Amino acid sequence: MKPLAAILFRDMRIAVRVGGGALMGVLFFVVVVTLVPFALGPDLALLKRVGPAILWLAALLASLLALDRLFAADHDDGSLDLILMGRAPLEIVVATKGVAHWLSTGLPLVIAAPLIGLSLNLDGPAAAALVLTLLVGTPALTFIGLIGAAIAVTLRRGGLLLAVLVLPLCVPVLIFGVAAANAAVGGPIPFGTPFTILCALTLASLVVGPFAAAAALRQEME
């Protein structure tokens, strides 16, 4: 457990320091969402209808933002060599890095969402449902993103490739996340149906992501 705790705390510490990704992600999220009312105009009914979708899209893009450096930074400074030599299984180390990344970039989005949602005319119940879907769904985005981050580790412009690789894989999460958030504010389907599928997607990505990412890293270190 000790090596994993060390990785978790190191990654979170780096994320909140100067040049870390934590603040950038949440600022990007807030800026993108704030721009929407300016683009669409002050139509409250329209904003209310598209609000959950906008917030989910912005969260998806924001959680990809800092992901490309997740393994690339460790690769560039030689840390990845030592991590591969460590006694902790690489899959678990990768999962721990994912958790650290979500805690420092995903969780702030979940917390900021209801506040910034005010500008999209999101009322109490809608905001609560949205926070719940983001809380459950953003870990899936991070863990699917791990795969792309691992594949892009040796590439100089990995960020772009990462987005191209990861965004299509995130489509199901986006669909069921937005569907659940909409269902909570009087959609035709009950909230539980899409929400359960969203939970299932997250659980699946928590398992598949670390294994796929670890395999990609091993392949690339050859």
Next chain:
Amino acid sequence: MRLSATDLACRRGGRDVFAGVNFSVASGESLAIRGRNGAGKSSLLRMVVGLVRVASGRLSLEGGDPELTIGEQAHYLGHLDALKPSLSVAENLQFWSAFFGADNAGLNEPLRAVGLDALADLPAAYLSAGQRRRLSIARLLAVKRSLWLLDEPTSTLDAAAQVRLAEIMQAHLAGGGIILAATHGALGLDDTRELRLADTPPPSFVEEDQGGREQQET
């Protein structure tokens, strides 16, 4: 404890780097790996710790823990210092010693040994190249492992630090450790054996019979 290699060969990017490398180092011994640029000195060290695949041949560590790979029982000091610029000197060392499973109790001692104890709270971003290297060396002292693989350990170090490193290595050998170092210069150790990597891969490896050719095609 004895690290031995038999008929070790390395291929990288479809190119034969070296072949037929044999060595055997026991506790308390050191081996300096020499050769021109590109002869495969770094590749050999990375191969021992498991970061480069063994193309053919055998590596074994007698007297080690059979449950662990050689890399899991070794320290590797590469070209890169594996330091995070936004973390302080002490935090960087703390991380690696926790990651490699040592307790944080005695971290002042390694820092003092490399002369960085006064800079413990300074972010690693402000360190010079030589200081960064010394902080990496402190990692070897913070976590006890008997096999040390050092890639150009003296590069970027000033004369005083090179002497200090030689003392550290001598103490490690005296405690029954093993050192493999790829280097162009002198290590400053009392009696070091040399392994010279050939300038060109032996012809037997290039134009081998069926087995060798199959390997080349894959």
